[in-house]
Amino acid sequence: MQKRNSRIIMGALFTAVFALFLLPSIVPGLDASLAFADETTVNLDVDAVTYDPAPKLTEADYPKISGVNSRVVVWIVAQLHLWFGAFVLAVPIFVFIIEAIGMSTRDQRYDNMAYEFIKISITAFSLTAILGGLLVFCLVLFYPDLFNYLATIFKESMFAYALLFFVESAVLYVYYYGWHWLQGGFKKWVHLTLGLLLNASGALLMFLANAWTTFMMSPAGVDAAGVFSGDTWAAIHNFLWNPINIHRMIANVAYGGSIVGAYAAFKFLSARNKEQRAHYDWMGYNANFIAIAALLPLPFAGYYLTAEMYVYSQQMGITLMGGVFAWIFIIQAVLIGALFLSANYYLWCGMGRSEGAHRYNPYMKYIAVVLVVSFLVWFTPHTLVLTNAELKSLGGPYHAILGPLGIMPAKNTAVNLLILFTFLSFMFYRRANKIATVPWVAKGNAVQVALFTAGIINIFILGTYYGYYTNTVYKIAASIPQVLTTLVIIAISVAIDAFMYKGSKEVAPLRWGRVPPRSQYALFLLAVSFTWLMGLMGYVRSGIRQHWHVTNIFRDNSPDAYTPGLGYAANVISIATIIFMAMVIFVFWLSTVSSQKSQATGYWKEQGT
Amino acid sequence: MIKKRRIPRLLQLVLIVAGVYFGFILTFDVILGQLIPKSLLTMYMFFVITGVLMVFTFTEESTRELIDPIKALVEDPSKKVLRNIVFVIVPLLAGIYTYSSLLPSFEAPVELRTIHPAPPSKMKAYGKRFDLATLENPYRKYEKEDPDKFRELVREGGDVYIKGCQYCHGDKLDGKGPYAAGLNPTPLNFQDVGTIAQLQESYIFWRIATGGPGLPAEAAPWISSMPIWEDFLSEDETWKVILFLYDYTGHQPRSWEHE
Numbered sequence A: 001m002q003k004r005n006s007r008i009i010m011g012a013l014f015t016a017v018f019a020l021f022l023l024p025s026i027v028p029g030l031d032a033s034l035a036f037a038d039e040t041t042v043n044l045d046v047d048a049v050t051y052d053p054a055p056k057l058t059e060a061d062y063p064k065i066s067g068v069n070s071r072v073v074v075w076i077v078a079q080l081h082l083w084f085g086a087f088v089l090a091v092p093i094f095v096f097i098i099e100a101i102g103m104s105t106r107d108q109r110y111d112n113m114a115y116e117f118i119k120i121s122i123t124a125f126s127l128t129a130i131l132g133g134l135l136v137f138c139l140v141l142f143y144p145d146l147f148n149y150l151a152t153i154f155k156e157s158m159f160a161y162a163l164l165f166f167v168e169s170a171v172l173y174v175y176y177y178g179w180h181w182l183q184g185g186f187k188k189w190v191h192l193t194l195g196l197l198l199n200a201s202g203a204l205l206m207f208l209a210n211a212w213t214t215f216m217m218s219p220a221g222v223d224a225a226g227v228f229s230g231d232t233w234a235a236i237h238n239f240l241w242n243p244i245n246i247h248r249m250i251a252n253v254a255y256g257g258s259i260v261g262a263y264a265a266f267k268f269l270s271a272r273n274k275e276q277r278a279h280y281d282w283m284g285y286n287a288n289f290i291a292i293a294a295l296l297p298l299p300f301a302g303y304y305l306t307a308e309m310y311v312y313s314q315q316m317g318i319t320l321m322g323g324v325f326a327w328i329f330i331i332q333a334v335l336i337g338a339l340f341l342s343a344n345y346y347l348w349c350g351m352g353r354s355e356g357a358h359r360y361n362p363y364m365k366y367i368a369v370v371l372v373v374s375f376l377v378w379f380t381p382h383t384l385v386l387t388n389a390e391l392k393s394l395g396g397p398y399h400a401i402l403g404p405l406g407i408m409p410a411k412n413t414a415v416n417l418l419i420l421f422t423f424l425s426f427m428f429y430r431r432a433n434k435i436a437t438v439p440w441v442a443k444g445n446a447v448q449v450a451l452f453t454a455g456i457i458n459i460f461i462l463g464t465y466y467g468y469y470t471n472t473v474y475k476i477a478a479s480i481p482q483v484l485t486t487l488v489i490i491a492i493s494v495a496i497d498a499f500m501y502k503g504s505k506e507v508a509p510l511r512w513g514r515v516p517p518r519s520q521y522a523l524f525l526l527a528v529s530f531t532w533l534m535g536l537m538g539y540v541r542s543g544i545r546q547h548w549h550v551t552n553i554f555r556d557n558s559p560d561a562y563t564p565g566l567g568y569a570a571n572v573i574s575i576a577t578i579i580f581m582a583m584v585i586f587v588f589w590l591s592t593v594s595s596q597k598s599q600a601t602g603y604w605k606e607q608g609t
Numbered sequence B: 001m002i003k004k005r006r007i008p009r010l011l012q013l014v015l016i017v018a019g020v021y022f023g024f025i026l027t028f029d030v031i032l033g034q035l036i037p038k039s040l041l042t043m044y045m046f047f048v049i050t051g052v053l054m055v056f057t058f059t060e061e062s063t064r065e066l067i068d069p070i071k072a073l074v075e076d077p078s079k080k081v082l083r084n085i086v087f088v089i090v091p092l093l094a095g096i097y098t099y100s101s102l103l104p105s106f107e108a109p110v111e112l113r114t115i116h117p118a119p120p121s122k123m124k125a126y127g128k129r130f131d132l133a134t135l136e137n138p139y140r141k142y143e144k145e146d147p148d149k150f151r152e153l154v155r156e157g158g159d160v161y162i163k164g165c166q167y168c169h170g171d172k173l174d175g176k177g178p179y180a181a182g183l184n185p186t187p188l189n190f191q192d193v194g195t196i197a198q199l200q201e202s203y204i205f206w207r208i209a210t211g212g213p214g215l216p217a218e219a220a221p222w223i224s225s226m227p228i229w230e231d232f233l234s235e236d237e238t239w240k241v242i243l244f245l246y247d248y249t250g251h252q253p254r255s256w257e258h259e
């Protein structure tokens, strides 16, 4: 039996690896190097296939079902699919990491936690697939010409996508159902390898889907009329592909962490005994840790994405940041601030687990002050909403003090501080339960204080001098050393702490489970804000194409070709968020049901043995 | 343990919030003379309160200190008089707030005008079509290649500016020309870091050539008084005045290459 199983596994593994290697030959040009990407016309003569230009549609070309708003249907379904997709992409990433941590520390709690995480994502995985199918159905139904056009360009990659999806499912099932069987020694390594494979196929899947999305924003591999050159790689590797790949990858990990955190909070609040509470508290802490760790680099990835949009098209950049969508970014800033605040609050509450925390409690208010001030700067809008009386008093819509806070350098400075002080919260949390025993504690602390001070001064100088008194090239360039400063502070502090607390004493064992329910609601808030934020940003990304299906190439002539108002969009996203949350709670509930057993005495016939 | 006499937590909270609130008003409206918009102050205060609540509730003891007086107010029989007063005042305040926010006012509705709407991808001017994605100032290159010629071009641009623009945009380019006070929206201040300093030259070209009426629908109603300069200036003059705008203010147009 054992032998047969392992043969099946090896077979599956082999097939999966084979499929991955096969991919380059299915997707033409995937192996072509970047340098050739621009020579799109070369392929034409070889293939001698001619492609049609992008169709010019009229209203009649969009099928209508009375009483159904096709845009809203596609919008919500796509969004739900994306949320679940992000979730099932992210969970295996940190399951892999946690499993590896478990293997190296030989602490079985990690392995159990990793298993519990992947268990949640199994149901979510099938929901992702169902929603994906529904999305394709909706697109074909409501936007057949657009779908057709994209399908002629991306047919190979769509096929690869489907194939990869099967590969991923197969690997996921083996990974999950084989968890307890593939334990110990070599088998554990095989299991870990499966995890790696799972992640590789998941990431590839997302990159492919991102290619279609970004092609619609920054088309490549086609001429001005939309005639496809035949070079799929050029179309995939379009201008915004990598910026979105990076931002989404990191965002998804943070997002996955927040959803799992919500799961832990859900279980914590419904736990019946101390052990369960302790377990889910620990799980929530770890999930939140993952979410924060991925949250910290996100603003940078976000700015990179925006900067690239600006480079691609000034029109797009201004629509995004200065035009109709500028207000969305205020909401975005508020939501991101809410993310940072709830993550910090959760950490502070969590210090109650330690007996040594009171030493650090007094410092938290200073952290709070910096966080709140940075946050206020971060969401100060460039265009203020003024009543007429205010307009008159100011003598115009420009505010001498708040105006400069509305533009990038101020925001960059603020966000770097937000990140640094969130990190500081985390450092205090880590130290709360420890007493360092090395002789150079005082010196180590002094170095860290000096490091933070110097770094913060540097961030300020970069933000104010270079940010306001030089040209845009330097302004944008100045944000890079700012980020580097932040990263260097974090890296050195982590390193110093690692040495300083080597062999340190514990104040007392951590009391997992001793956190107030408030903190668990912070975890919920984190998940909901994340979900809403994702929906909002997806709307923006899609909206900046304005009346184009494919920017400047394929016009949207449906009755819905206008940009919906902000309030309307927010409502659609709220509804979608509620649907998603309901589905997620259903998934959570399923996981509790599966571990419950009811005794139905007298129901089953007695078996005579 | 020595118990220090402290201000009760709840009062602390109220004092801090009120202090920050009046602090904002004092700093902006009185000291700096630039009032803080109400919409923004509301947003600020919301998060200040959130922050304060976070600090006050992250430990059990402090949360209890905060909640206990409120609990006592509702439950403690000896606080009956106070309770009744509070129970009258709170709904009353809510009522007053609702009434005043629903009261019709003669204030014109707030306009959310986008100062920098997105430019079209292509524009028509001088009987030609321009692709704004690739359009560049033909004179920009002289800045390095032929500084003398560049100075001359900037000077000519300055003449154009004095003849055409300073009435509105001001002789210091700060948006405070003699006519500015009578206009709404006011002419833009080119010294400000938020205007030409963050725009590409092609954008400025589009704005000057097509003026207020050239603004896209999203900036509607574009009651802007900015003239359509295509009717009065040649293409050359437009590019030169752009050189002048940047040169005089010391800003550099937005660009993506490092020098």
Ligand code: HEM
Pocket: A082, A086, A244, A247, A248, A249, A251, A252, A255, A295, A298, A299, A300, A301, A302, A303, A305, A306, A336, A339, A530, A533, A534, A537, A538, A540, A541
């Ligand atoms: C702390 C900062 C940030 C966080 C937490 C954050 C979070 C997120 C999340 C969760 C998503 C959804 C990812 C997905 O669909 O898989 C997203 C997408 C997006 N973000 Fe950010 N982001 C941040 C900063 C920014 C910034 C500064 C910008 C630009 C100004 C930005 C622009 C976008 C855009 C345009 C999208 C849509 C991409 C898509 O379709 O998925 N982000 N962001």
